[in-house]
Amino acid sequence: MVRGKIEMKKIENATSRQVTFSKRRNGLLKKAYELSVLCDAQVSLIIFSQRGRLYEFSSSDMKKTIERYRKYTKDHETSNHDSEIYIQQLKQEASHMITKIDLLEVHKRKLLGQGIASCSLEDLQEIDSQLQKSLGKVRARKAQLFKEQVENLKAKEKQLLEENVKLHQKNVIDTWRGSNEHQEKYRVIDLNLDVQTDLFIGLPDRNC
Template sequence: MVRGKIEMKKIENATSRQVTFSKRRNGLLKKAYELSVLCDAQISLIIFSQTGRLFEFSNSDMQKTIERYRKYTKDHETSNHNSEIYIQQLKQEASHMIAKIELLEFQKRKLLGEGLASCSVEELQEIDSQLQRSLGKVRARKAQLFREELEKLKAKEKQLLEENVQLHQKTDMEPWRGSTNHEEKFRVVDLNLEVQTDLFIGLPEKHCK
């Protein structure tokens, strides 16, 4: 025989309601006991009937379990409260950052020459001063970079000169590749030397017999 599905609503008949309460109460207590034994769970169950009668089950000290529950819920509430405070702080910081970014963007537009129509003379003078200070810093940085680049070039020049001297010294030490005065030697031939030769320039003589 199949049991029909019971509609979840208050049983109006008092006798039927009491019988159902007794059956389901015993079943609930039995399930709690089985759960505590099978799963080694700490369970405390408290039931008050409609007439105010107390039924309870606990596999450990009921009072300690209740204190543990109170401590857990208190810590949980404190944690939730702290989380809410932290979230509020983050929202406030985000709002401050957004406002600061908007202010910086507004000042940036002014420095770029935008939106100056609404500026007073004092504000324009302040913008001019800021630009002058920025320009001075840019020029100082530019000069510093030039000096650093010049120092690098001087160091490179010194290195090349040293390498050149070393090459000359190496050349002087090798067999006849240059004089000690770094001048090339040449063989000089004196073309003015008198040399006797049978060579005759002119018409050949006619010899008569």
């Protein structure tokens, strides 16, 4: 036999309501016990009937469970409260940043010469002063870069001059060595020419 679906609303008949309460209460207590045993969970169940009668189940000491629940809810509420305060602070900081960004955008447009028709004389003087300061910083940075480039070029020129001197000295030494070797060669040849020998070229002497 198929069990019909029960509409979830208050049972008007008192007898039927009491019967349903007893059945479901016992089933709920049984499920709580099974959950505590099977899953090693700390389970506490408190039921008050319509007449005010108490039914309860606890896998451990009921008071300790209640104290643990109170502590948890208190810590959780404190944590939620701190989170809400932190979120509010973040929202305020975001709002301040948006306002600051808007002001910077307006100031930037004024420095670019946009939207200055509504500026007063004092505002224009302040903008002019800021532009002069910025221009001074740009020129100082430009001069510094030029100076660094000149110093680098001078250092490179010095290095090239030193290398040129070394190459010139090496060329002179190599030329001198080549000249000495050439003279030494001819000196050997001259010595060989001065050597005397008994070799005679021509007709033999008849008196011999």
